[in-house]
Amino acid sequence: MVQGFEIHYEEYRWESDPDAPPTSRRARMAARGPYRAAIPATVAERAFSVSGPVEAGASDALSEIVRFDGELSAGILGQDDEFTPLAAVLLRTESASSSQIENVTAGAKALAMATLQEKSDPNAQLVAANVEAMQRSVAMADELTEQTVLDAHEALLRGQDHAHPGRFRPAQVWIGGSSSSPHTATFVPPHHERVRAAMADLMDFCRRTDVPVLTQAAIAHAQFETIHPFADGNGRTGRVLVHVLLKRAGATRRLTVPVSAGLLVDTESYFAALTAYRAGDPEPIVERFSEAAFAAVGNGRVLHRALLDRFAEWEGRLTARRGAAVWRVLALLVRQPAITVKFVQEQVGVSAPAAQNAVDQLVGAGVISPVSANRRNRVWLADEVITALDEFADRAGRRG
Missing domain, CATH: 1.10.3290.10 (Fido-like domain)
Incomplete structure (x- = not known):
């Protein structure tokens, strides 16, 4: 007192x-x-x-x-x-x-x-x-x-x-x-x-x-x-x-x-x-x-380690040259696990075709998948990051 x-x-x-x-x-x-x-x-x-x-x-x-x-x-x-x-x-x-x-x-x-x-x-x-x-x-x-x-x-x-x-x-x-x-x-x-x-x-x-x-x-x-x-x-x-x-x-x-x-x-x-x-x-x-x-x-x-491990695993899946735009998009996914081609274009500073190519490479590597079948304004999701984030929230006792 x-x-x-x-x-x-x-x-x-x-x-x-x-x-x-x-x-x-x-x-x-x-x-x-x-x-x-x-x-x-x-x-x-x-x-x-x-x-x-x-x-x-x-x-x-x-x-x-x-x-x-x-x-x-x-x-x-x-x-x-x-x-x-x-x-x-x-x-x-x-x-x-x-x-x-x-x-x-x-x-x-x-x-x-x-x-x-x-x-x-x-x-x-x-x-x-x-x-x-x-x-x-x-x-x-x-x-x-x-x-x-x-x-x-x-x-x-x-x-x-x-x-x-x-x-x-x-x-x-x-x-x-x-x-x-x-x-x-x-x-x-x-x-x-x-x-x-x-x-x-x-x-x-x-x-x-x-x-x-x-x-x-x-x-x-x-x-x-x-x-x-x-x-x-x-x-x-x-x-x-x-x-x-x-x-x-x-x-x-x-x-x-x-x-x-x-x-x-x-x-x-x-x-x-x-x-x-x-x-x-x-x-x-x-x-x-x-x-x-x-x-x-x-x-x-625990979350930081999970994301680092996930990023390292993704790196092993990609075969593109190191200067390619897809590598910058890979880092972007850890910050923002939902992306569109337009979002990638704006954030990475590349053309629409280059952004689409990077997205296609990530889909091919199993890093991201489409949220829906709708081709217009399609959103892709990095499910492994989403899982890590939700597990963090569960451990903290706050579930969405």
């Missing part, structure tokens, strides 16, 4: 929505009178510490993150800015939430199709947009302000008017309980008039350099979820913040380690850690982050 770190509460008058659907007498009785909203403790200048064993665990976990990031950077499948297939499926894992606020999942095939903007389910389209938005957001790590967070939210929730993309929430929200009032909620975040000041305080905390990196990320995450600054998309935006902090501190150069997604594999202990944090004890959330980091790195290494 850190003295003065726990949240307090204040009462607000509740005005029910006259246009809300009718409810039972019991629900109406439960929604009468004022409700209590949280007042988060300030963190910008607060002095606190966690026990030696907890901090040692966080330090070891951060070392694993740094080591794994370096392994990916040195690998032949590393790209200039991202190890894309790993990033995409990690974000899919990150985007899946068991809370009432958010529950977004998509299989690797659907996500690959959505990346091509081919027909896919809405969840896959959303996750594909999240991949791009999170990559852009993390690129802004050096300019960590409230506006950075607003920009990330706008990119993630663009087109979803109910979420007020790029704006702090204009009304009270709550977690759990009835949708008609906050009276039976499991947690009621601060009143919307307190959000801007609370976020300014959090950003000041995030810019501190006297707090160990993973501990800082864990506390920032918990504080963000406590403030709950948006009408929707808090989970996704909060996970962006975690990756921004890791990159800002130099722990990662690539967006590859789904630390916060690991928290959601065991939701019971994760929510218990958030509850403990709000009661003034930051240790459980730091411990959960450390455990999640180790799990994420272990799982990521």
